[in-house]
Amino acid sequence: MEYQITIEGGATFSVAAEEDTLLRGALRAGVALPHECSVGGCGACRFDVVDGPMESIWPEAPGLSERDRKRGKHLACQSRPLGDCTIRVRCDEAYRPAIRPERWPAELLARRALTHDMSEFTFQVPATAEFRPGQYALLYPPHTPGARAYSMANLPNGDGIWKFVIRRVPGGTGSNALFDQVRIGQRVTLDGPYGHAYLRDGTARDIVCIAGGSGLAPMLSVARGALARANPGRIHFFYGARTQADLGATAALEELAEDERLALSVVLSAPEATPAWRGPTGFVHAELERVLAQSLDRFDFYFAGPPPMIEAVQELLMHKHQVPFGQIHFDRFV
Template identity: 40%
Template sequence: MTGEARHHVVVDGTDVQFDCLEGDTLLRAALRAGIGLSYECNSGSCGSCRYELLDGEVRTRWSEAPGLSARDRRKGRRLACQSVPVSDCTVRVGTPTEIAMHRPGKQRAELKEVHPLTHDLSEFVFSTGQPAVFSPGQYAMIHLPAGPVERAYSMSNVGNCYGEWRFVVKRSPGGHATSILFDKLEVGDVVELDGPYGHAYLREHDNRNIVCVGGGSGLGAMISIVLGAARLPDAGARTVHLFIGGRTTQDIVVPVALELAAVRLGELNIHAAVSDQADFDQADFEDGEVTSTPYRGFVHDAVVNYFDEAIRDFTCYAAGPPAMTDSLARALVLGQLLDADRLHFDRFY
């Protein structure tokens, strides 16, 4: 925040009102106030947070954000995640989403450790010095002052009282944010961490068995969900399947943190799907790392191939690039293998 000045926001046709601190976005101010505006990526790409500004003035952070189509722009629609109110406003929004348990907040986080996991995947460990409050599977926005640039990354651990936030991040070729994270940020440096956000968090009261599907930086969220499931009181009665997708066997990594989860869970099955490499076999993975025959192809096909209709008994969580999560949703939900309310996913653009 840049100060304590605030603007008042009224949601047209409802009794919902909230304050937005100077410099904050409409979306984040609503979520901080416990109001469930629809959203997903928090970064201008998905279009879930479209709204209409009926009165007042906002500053737009990214005017070419791909979350708005040409038609949206013609109709005067805007993105709540890209709108920073500069006066009191009245807005028209779609149907509110469910409210997450934890309201997001900003805090300073110091980089404590970096653990390389593969040729382009590393785990970054930050400390905030105050309890890390989030649900397994959620993400935070990390503001890198060296950019300055902000990106969404999933936590790969679970909430804890000692303020540790872990993130598994895939370096994207030519990516501005990941080049800062991997090449410029040093242990001891401080970033701004804003969160938690996201809908693909572990539903702790859902007692079905679990399928997790992760690719790229989305793997962190799925590790968090497996660790969260292993802490549930009925963990010993739970079966969890974790599917990890990658282009080559080099992209597949099974973090050691899962060893403890495997001990606590009734069953933890780890599957690998490799899409762009023809010649590999189970020997390419360390002993016991992957528990089924590795699948040649895309990870959403691996899930359908393994379960087919048997997936009806599971709740499924997914995080990864849109091509992966959208293919999975098409295969499971449009393919009528799983009800839409049993698939929870976050797309990382």
């Protein structure tokens, strides 16, 4: 069974009745519905219901403010149509999916510790792993309400391999379930790809990748994708960690930095915890400004990490250095 969804003054598309969210149904239909996180955290997928039955699957989702709720707003990533509906939303070409998401059973092949709280997870699905470097997938950890977004660290491949770098969040339901409850050989549902902070076709500009914490995963994928090109230009990679204990994750980066086209800067924000550290200290965005020390609009920027890092980099690029918006691609790990 299918429901017809009509965008007021725009397209009509069908959503399968078993589809779990309006956002997923729209993206599967190739509709350019605005979104970012897909997990109820950012509010980018807000819309109005004009007519028809629409269920909210997580009414308390933080992506809606109290004001939004009073105005009757909904989140497309946390809503499910229960019949034909008319909705009001402004579509934007930038959000048209590069690849339409698919859902697969994914077998955990390996889990490898990188630091005290980050591990690389390798899953395999029974199909080609189709995504763009920098995109993310939704994983459904056991005994966890909703999905969790994790960015791919590898490149698309014909073997169905999806690699993630996942941080165990203290008290976090989904990340702890992935670490403690999924055994090697066990399957979880993987849905993807999602996200638009992916590596764009080559421009004449050099690339800057900025990663904070587990934001490393998508930036590894972007750097790997760029280096696989015939003419990648130069790649400036900035990785911000807290202490030296977090640096186990940089082995893969150091390997990439053996290629002379990639320049790596690692910066610690809490060096007092590691007095032996002789490298740069402070915030990663300040280090980026210090090292590049020139007109930043010469670069294409990709960045991923915790919201405070994203905001600081946005402020630096968009307000202080007026880098055109089309050269800035980022994911906020809400």
